[in-house]
Amino acid sequence: MGLLARLKKGARAAARHLGEGEFEAGDRQVICAVCQHAVFDRGSARLNTAAASLLNLDWANRTAHTLLCANCGHVLWFVKRPSRLIR
Ligand SMILES: [Zn+2]
Structure with a gap:
């Protein structure tokens, strides 16, 4: 398993504990650069x-x-840390 795959697997595992949601960073809503989706799972990595x-x-x-x-x-x-948007 490559580094990116391990990072994604780790991010998914961490996100399961936090739940999906919408986030902001730098006073702007975070939008996926690839597919323009606005819902993310939050996690962390070393x-x-x-x-x-x-x-x-x-x-x-x-x-x-x-x-x-x-x-x-x-x-x-x-x-x-990006802030969760409360709607
Ligand atoms: Zn996306």
Whole structure:
């Protein structure tokens, strides 16, 4: 399984705990760049670096926030956590 497939699988697993919804980032609603869908599953992923892994410091790596498009599976990455839109 490739890295992208593992990231998508991890994002899907994390999203199951949070539920689908609409989100905003930078004061704009997040829309999928591939299919224009507006519903995403929210998750997170570690930003591991080779140097940190080599030194066994994976715990010190930052976490990214992910939104997984509920329609096409495209994954969007954010350093700041996107806010859920309440409708
Ligand atoms: Zn999409």
